[in-house]
Amino acid sequence: MGALSHIRVLDLSRVLAGPWCAQNLADLGADVIKVERPGAGDDTRHWGPPFVKDSQGNDTAETAYFICINRNKRSITVDISKPEGQEIIRELAKESDVVIENYKVGDLAKYGLDYESLKKVKSDLIYCSITGFGQNGPYAHRPGYDFIIQGMGGFMSVTGEADDFEGASPQKAGVAIADIFTGMYASTAILAAVVHRDKTGQGQYIDMALLDTQIAVMANVSSAYLCSDKVPRRWGNASPIIVPYQTFPTSDGWIIVAVGNDGQFKHFVTAGGEAHLAENPLYINNPLRVENRKSLIPLLEIMTRRKTKAQWISLLEAANVPCGPINNFEEVFDNEQVKARGVQIEVPHPTAGVMKLVASPMRLSETPVEVRMAPPTLGQHTEEILRERLNLSPQAINELQTKGIT
Structure with a gap:
């Protein structure tokens, strides 16, 4: 009941x-x-x-x-x-x-x-x-x-x-x-x-x-305007205050990388074979990375394109860098966590016989x-x-x- x-x-x-x-x-x-x-x-x-x-x-x-x-x-x-x-x-x-x-x-x-x-x-x-x-x-x-x-x-x-x-x-x-x-x-x-x-x-x-x-x-976006009188703008998949905190292309799809501190940035570029970027005076801390994002992001995109989506997720999870895949819906419903949670269900239907639904x-x-x-x-x-x-x-x-x- x-x-x-x-x-x-x-x-x-x-x-x-x-x-x-x-x-x-x-x-x-x-x-x-x-x-x-x-x-x-x-x-x-x-x-x-x-x-x-x-x-x-x-x-x-x-x-x-x-x-x-x-x-x-x-x-x-x-x-x-x-x-x-x-x-x-x-x-x-x-x-x-x-x-x-x-x-x-x-x-x-x-x-x-x-x-x-x-x-x-x-x-x-x-x-x-x-x-x-x-x-x-x-x-x-x-x-x-x-x-x-x-x-x-x-x-x-x-x-x-x-x-x-x-x-x-x-x-x-x-x-x-x-x-x-x-x-x-x-x-x-x-x-x-x-x-x-x-x-x-x-x-x-x-x-x-x-x-x-x-x-x-619109939550914090509406609130930010009411508190500041500053009109929020579009940032695409990037963050206005954290870099790199956005989507990146791989050799076979896209991933999300959410670097929250300088240590995670170092782990990210080291995993990609570009450890020197963490020592570059232009990118050594987050305020500088925000200031110099136009030169940094293209370098990171070159790096991320060298590996597959699955390779990057495996490397970054092992390095404790927050990340995740951007899945198409075939990948969504094939995901082991989605399967474990029983998100896809099947029910009998008078014309379809068996109908697939989202739980x-x-x-x-x-x-x-x-x-x-x-x-x-x-x-x-x-x-x-x-x-x-x-x-x-x-x-x-x-x-x-x-x-x-x-």
């Missing part, structure tokens, strides 16, 4: 931030019902290739994007634009503890499915709205896209090669960090609201914004995370949920399907 096995969640969200939040709750044991549009479903069901392959190696209809954020959920299709569909959502909300949605500000009020409407049928309801810019302010009605938020929230201003590097430009992250962090914060906020409800009997409304989150997770990183000793269900096919559990939650007869369920409500 998961820690949240007593919690019911109605997930009206699509794409990434909301589904990521709901999946966290589902992994912890919550019963999550994912509401999707009949015939189309969540947008991410169509964001392929790549698609999951079946046992014969043929593409299924399941996209890699959708399956990464929707395990442990049940899928029901409901057309909320129709009164009958709205009534189904209200009845499901009445039986739920939490509602999660990421519609544009004001959209669900048109259907009577906003917080003010639903708390009339469930007074202690916890209702979490996720939008790009929040429920108030001049940008509230703008759509919020992760890429745009990474730019507006300052992340891209400090990500990418420095301006004096050829071809330098601001860069986004390789994954939608504003969406994912917002989903994580939303999960935490919902858990806090559950604790508060259990103590007081009061539900509440949670207003989550991607822009707020993106600025918050939740949450490890709880008494209430362990469990993959109870593979990501659902579209509407896979519609009849089951209508019978179980709303006590509808087969005839009533068939009528809803005939009308295109479900």
Whole structure:
């Protein structure tokens, strides 16, 4: 039994931030019902290739994007634009503890499915709205896209090669960090609201914004600006205050070298057969290495290209120089530590046969995370949920399907 096995969640969200939040709750044991549009479903069901392959190696209809954020959920299709569909959502909300949605500000009020409407049928309801810019302010009605938020929230201003590097430009992250962090914060906020409800009997409304989150997770970078009024700049993979503390090319890939003191620098260059660099008056201590990085780094890159990535990791670990590889994803999942931790899992799936997923990183000793269900096919559990939650007869369920409500 998961820690949240007593919690019911109605997930009206699509794409990434909301589904990521709901999946966290589902992994912890919550019963999550994912509401999707009949015939189309969540947008991410169509964001392929790549698609999951079946046992014969043929593409299924399941996209890699959708399956990464929707395990442990049940899928029901409901057309909320129709009164009958709205009534189904209200009845499901009445039986739920939490509602999660990421519609544009004001959209669900048109259907009577906003917080003010639903708390009339469930007074202690916890209702979490996720939008790009929040429920108030001049940008509230703008759509919020992760890429745009990474730019507006300052992340891209400090990500990418420095301006004096050829071809330098601001860069986004390789994954939608504003969406994912917002989903994580939303999960935490919902858990806090559950604790508060259990103590007081009061539900509440949670207003989550991607822009707020993106600025918050800039952490020391945001704080540095507020403390100094100096605008942070891009440094690429280098540190502005420690040299060498960056990526280096090898003969077959890239490594990270994080030299934190003069002794580690000496061990680094000695391992590479260039011990004289540690005695060079231009590089003898960190302040001088920072001052003379433009002449030092090319020399170090010549040195690191002489050996393979694996050779460097072995040499530097033996010399107690902090380092690590930059792995592609074949190397990630082949890593002995990743295998030991069981990060890749396999679950049965109705169309794929066996589906490969990434395990939740949450490890709880008494209430362990469990993959109870593979990501659902579209509407896979519609009849089951209508019978179980709303006590509808087969005839009533068939009528809803005939009308295109479900």
